[in-house]
Amino acid sequence: MKLSEEKKKSVKLEGRINIPGDKSISHRSVMFGSMATGTTKITNFLAGEDCLSTISCFRELGVSIKQEGSSVEIQGNGLSKLNEPTRVLDVGNSGTTIRLMLGILAGLPFHVSLQGDDSIAKRPMKRVTGPLSQMGAKIDGRQNGTYCPLSIRGGNLEAMDYQSPVASAQVKSAILLAGLQANGTTSVTEPSKSRDHTERMLQAFGVYVIEEGNKVSITGGQTLKATTIEVPGDISSAAFFLVAGAITPNSRIVLKNVGINQTRTGIIDILVKMGALISIQNERVQSFERVADLIIETSDLKGTIISGDVIPRAIDEIPIIALAATQATGTTIIKDAQELKVKETNRIDTVVNELRKLGANIEPTDDGMIIHGKTSLHGGEVDSHGDHRIGMMLAIANLITDSEVSLKRKEAINVSYPTFFEDLQSLCK
Numbered sequence: 001m002k003l004s005e006e007k008k009k010s011v012k013l014e015g016r017i018n019i020p021g022d023k024s025i026s027h028r029s030v031m032f033g034s035m036a037t038g039t040t041k042i043t044n045f046l047a048g049e050d051c052l053s054t055i056s057c058f059r060e061l062g063v064s065i066k067q068e069g070s071s072v073e074i075q076g077n078g079l080s081k082l083n084e085p086t087r088v089l090d091v092g093n094s095g096t097t098i099r100l101m102l103g104i105l106a107g108l109p110f111h112v113s114l115q116g117d118d119s120i121a122k123r124p125m126k127r128v129t130g131p132l133s134q135m136g137a138k139i140d141g142r143q144n145g146t147y148c149p150l151s152i153r154g155g156n157l158e159a160m161d162y163q164s165p166v167a168s169a170q171v172k173s174a175i176l177l178a179g180l181q182a183n184g185t186t187s188v189t190e191p192s193k194s195r196d197h198t199e200r201m202l203q204a205f206g207v208y209v210i211e212e213g214n215k216v217s218i219t220g221g222q223t224l225k226a227t228t229i230e231v232p233g234d235i236s237s238a239a240f241f242l243v244a245g246a247i248t249p250n251s252r253i254v255l256k257n258v259g260i261n262q263t264r265t266g267i268i269d270i271l272v273k274m275g276a277l278i279s280i281q282n283e284r285v286q287s288f289e290r291v292a293d294l295i296i297e298t299s300d301l302k303g304t305i306i307s308g309d310v311i312p313r314a315i316d317e318i319p320i321i322a323l324a325a326t327q328a329t330g331t332t333i334i335k336d337a338q339e340l341k342v343k344e345t346n347r348i349d350t351v352v353n354e355l356r357k358l359g360a361n362i363e364p365t366d367d368g369m370i371i372h373g374k375t376s377l378h379g380g381e382v383d384s385h386g387d388h389r390i391g392m393m394l395a396i397a398n399l400i401t402d403s404e405v406s407l408k409r410k411e412a413i414n415v416s417y418p419t420f421f422e423d424l425q426s427l428c429k
């Protein structure tokens, strides 16, 4: 989005937008609807590239799925009616698709090959292929099942009690979905609690899940019954506008219909700690998830330390938090975030390198970054590196730079927020 030099000096954000559907919840709604018996209807589905990859994978397994924009209808016939696909499944850019699918496929007695784009080929899969192999699935792939392409032949799973070395909802979900098809009760314990959308949505589909602190257990042999799912807006998408509203002068914006599940609200806690003026209105519950409207106003931010249990609750928001920190007085230290290295890009490197091009005072560390504020950012040529969250962070930076930020590979944003530029434009006054 171009802003003229004159416009740049006076731009402010005003108005309200509806935040598009949550990516994590949209993926799960298609997966669980495809595993269930009966017709599942989904509204406010995120029609971004990642979730469309999930739909196309389940169509290859023989499921009838009708999708028109944000409405989806699935005719489920149960897990046992999924078919061996004739083609290689393509997960595109989506880590959630491949890791959760592996958990589902681990229990099915046929062969499937999976591949994705260049970014997926670099992301670690052993964290799921390891435990799923221990449960009894036969999995192979590059470097002994560490990287894509992967092939899996499932069936005859034994339950397991898994202590996960990482707080990862993808790992937890893959094992629970395999556990649903195993003999006995499977448990996953995490070092800190990751997002719990799988646990909540399985309950919406009639599955009994036990949660005790950071441990989740599921007993095999339960079946899913179709339901209706209204997907809340994605707080990870809202995060870009929370920061935009806070750092752009004279702004006040309303973000409607945002999911505020406790396991995802790290961004609100961090921004409030930095001094952001955020209010939460119209709290309600839909499809087992808490939802609200968020209001953000221009704020005087101050630096802070971000570490520990809040990291998994804000993991996808670290790039935009780094931008906020460049506009905060003092130093912000982000620690315990080594998981950033295995996302769509190495997000420690891409955030630091791209923000430095705009004049930020930021340095990488082994498990995060240190940002010294407040700095006036300037324009320049930057690159999303094919990572949607890096692309959106840099597009928000353009609101406060003295000259134009020119963004290469901006199409990456379609992975999670195809209407991002329209929404941004509608708020710019």
Ligand SMILES: O=C(O)C1=C[C@@H](OP(=O)(O)O)[C@@H](O)[C@H](O)C1
Binding pocket: 023, 024, 025, 096, 167, 168, 169, 170, 171, 173, 194, 195, 315, 316, 339
């Ligand atoms: O389960 C999910 O839907 C997701 C879990 C997180 O990944 P990890 O499980 O690797 O932490 C997150 O970064 C990703 O965007 C979506």
Ligand SMILES: C=C(OP(=O)(O)O)C(=O)O
Binding pocket: 023, 050, 093, 094, 095, 096, 097, 316, 343, 344, 389, 416
């Ligand atoms: C890490 C992300 O997604 P995934 O792991 O599904 O590719 C993300 O959306 O920031």
